Amino acid sequence: MTASKAFGSGMVIQQRNLVEQVADFLTQAIISQQFAPGERLSEVQLARDLGVSRAPVREAARLLESRGLLVSQPRRGFFVRALDASELNDVFDLRLCLERHALARLVETYDTDKAQALRRQVDLMCEVALQDSESRKIEEDLVFHRMLIAFTGNRRLLKAFDDITHELRLCIALIGKTHADPDSIATSHWLLLDALASGDAERCREAIDYHIGVAQHYVVKGIGEA
Amino acid sequence: MTASKAFGSGMVIQQRNLVEQVADFLTQAIISQQFAPGERLSEVQLARDLGVSRAPVREAARLLESRGLLVSQPRRGFFVRALDASELNDVFDLRLCLERHALARLVETYDTDKAQALRRQVDLMCEVALQDSESRKIEEDLVFHRMLIAFTGNRRLLKAFDDITHELRLCIALIGKTHADPDSIATSHWLLLDALASGDAERCREAIDYHIGVAQHYVVKGIGEA
DNA sequence: CGATTGGCGACTGTCGACAGTTTGGAATCG
DNA sequence: CGATTCCAAACTGTCGACAGTCGCCAATCG
Numbered sequence: 001m002t003a004s005k006a007f008g009s010g011m012v013i014q015q016r017n018l019v020e021q022v023a024d025f026l027t028q029a030i031i032s033q034q035f036a037p038g039e040r041l042s043e044v045q046l047a048r049d050l051g052v053s054r055a056p057v058r059e060a061a062r063l064l065e066s067r068g069l070l071v072s073q074p075r076r077g078f079f080v081r082a083l084d085a086s087e088l089n090d091v092f093d094l095r096l097c098l099e100r101h102a103l104a105r106l107v108e109t110y111d112t113d114k115a116q117a118l119r120r121q122v123d124l125m126c127e128v129a130l131q132d133s134e135s136r137k138i139e140e141d142l143v144f145h146r147m148l149i150a151f152t153g154n155r156r157l158l159k160a161f162d163d164i165t166h167e168l169r170l171c172i173a174l175i176g177k178t179h180a181d182p183d184s185i186a187t188s189h190w191l192l193l194d195a196l197a198s199g200d201a202e203r204c205r206e207a208i209d210y211h212i213g214v215a216q217h218y219v220v221k222g223i224g225e226a
Numbered sequence: 227m228t229a230s231k232a233f234g235s236g237m238v239i240q241q242r243n244l245v246e247q248v249a250d251f252l253t254q255a256i257i258s259q260q261f262a263p264g265e266r267l268s269e270v271q272l273a274r275d276l277g278v279s280r281a282p283v284r285e286a287a288r289l290l291e292s293r294g295l296l297v298s299q300p301r302r303g304f305f306v307r308a309l310d311a312s313e314l315n316d317v318f319d320l321r322l323c324l325e326r327h328a329l330a331r332l333v334e335t336y337d338t339d340k341a342q343a344l345r346r347q348v349d350l351m352c353e354v355a356l357q358d359s360e361s362r363k364i365e366e367d368l369v370f371h372r373m374l375i376a377f378t379g380n381r382r383l384l385k386a387f388d389d390i391t392h393e394l395r396l397c398i399a400l401i402g403k404t405h406a407d408p409d410s411i412a413t414s415h416w417l418l419l420d421a422l423a424s425g426d427a428e429r430c431r432e433a434i435d436y437h438i439g440v441a442q443h444y445v446v447k448g449i450g451e452a
Numbered sequence: 453c454g455a456t457t458g459g460c461g462a463c464t465g466t467c468g469a470c471a472g473t474t475t476g477g478a479a480t481c482g
Numbered sequence: 483c484g485a486t487t488c489c490a491a492a493c494t495g496t497c498g499a500c501a502g503t504c505g506c507c508a509a510t511c512g
Contacts, residue, residue, distance in 0.1 A: 097323060
């Protein structure tokens with residue numbers, strides 16, 4: 001492939017780091033339950049299986065540790081994060097904390113551009129709810145909520161959200177399926193957008209509390225059953 | 227270079243992880259401004275100076291990257307995080323977000339044990355304010371606020387706080403001094419404890435908004451002058 | 453004289469290897 | 483037969499080395 005072709009099709013030349021590739025692989029493997037929760041991961045075996053040396057594996061593992069998908073014990077190695085109901089509630093409580101704040105900030109600077117972008121994302125979510133995979137639905141839902149945070153303009157807030165995003169993916173994936181029929185998605189998210197459009201901070205808070213409360217209840221219940 | 231001086235005088239390292247030791251050294255060096263903001267850190271040079279190989283240095287740098295003290299550019303290495311006023315406001319806004327939430331949760335479960343522990347910490351802060359170093363004062367202040375978060379029982383919230391703690395240390399250290407006479411410390415923090423004891427959520431929110439607002443104003447102003 | 457190209461040096465990404473530690477089970481003892 | 487000790491295998495922490503890449507500076511060209 002020639003460079004001009006790569007640029008022409010809008011694709012950035014990315015010799016992606018081995019670290020990132022390994023991190024992506026591990027993330028997928030963990031979320032898709034190919035590794036059991038609490039399972040010990042051997043650096044040498046992973047390196048062998050992936051055909052790379054241990055250095056990138058170690059760095060990727062450290063990355064996932066900072067994202068809460070792995071935990072490390074000194075001299076013992078890395079273990080797949082096992083979430084119990086308590087920690088899961090903690091994660092959703094933190095998510096509530098961040099999104100409440102984001103909405104409180106966002107309602108001050110809400111405009112038609114942002115409203116339009118968010119509405120388009122809800123439309124997209126409804127479309128994928130009809131046909132695509134579960135993981136795709138989850139991903140588009142996370143995109144919507146990430147947009148909410150990003151629109152506040154606070155990068156540090158966004159980073160905090162991105163951090164728990166990985167844990168959220170894990171939580172949600174653990175229960176296997178979402179309650180994602182287009183109707184409930186649309187109503188549930190338009191409620192948020194209406195609250196934002198109204199400019200009423202109190203109403204925004206109620207809307208996000210309800211929205212996340214439903215998701216939390218659903219996931220925690222799902223974990224309890226699993 | 228200061229690094230070789232630090233470890234060159236026969237100071238043998240063994241007990242703890244090299245990674246943690248290097249991370250501590252780098253953290254201290256960054257906070258104490260021995261590295262200029264934006265400065266590029268050479269892995270080989272650091273490894274030479276500290277008398278270790280590049281592997282622990284790389285892992286420690288990755289750790290500090292996840293804590294926001296370093297930023298990495300692919301194929302170019304690590305750079306000391308340079309905070310401008312905007313990012314600094316973002317950090318304090320996130321801190322406000324977390325502490326507001328913590329107080330809202332804490333006011334529900336506040337009891338005499340927690341009150342006593344917090345009061346003791348304020349007393350300790352007043353003592354240190356009289357004699358100890360600036361960094362010690364900052365540290366004890368952070369301990370107080372960390373206790374607030376920890377008392378909510380939400381570990382994930384605490385981890386998020388610990389993450390920005392490192393950035394906060396950097397921010398505060400950048401302006402070199404604090405407004406830490408015992409009187410203002412006592413009144414400022416007792417206001418928070420009174421609000422908590424009153425059980426009034428609204429009053430708690432006002433108290434923490436004021437408390438953090440003062441700190442933020444002070445630090446942002448300090449940065450502007452520096 | 454300004455812009456481009458080529459080469460040099462330094463650095464990061466990655467690798468394989470060694471040493472000390474942990475683990476699980478076999479061998480031993482009460 | 484159960485508990486303990488000890489040993490070998492496997493693993494992590496750490497190290498030095500090599501290759502590809504990037505930035506800088508000089509040499510070249512218009």
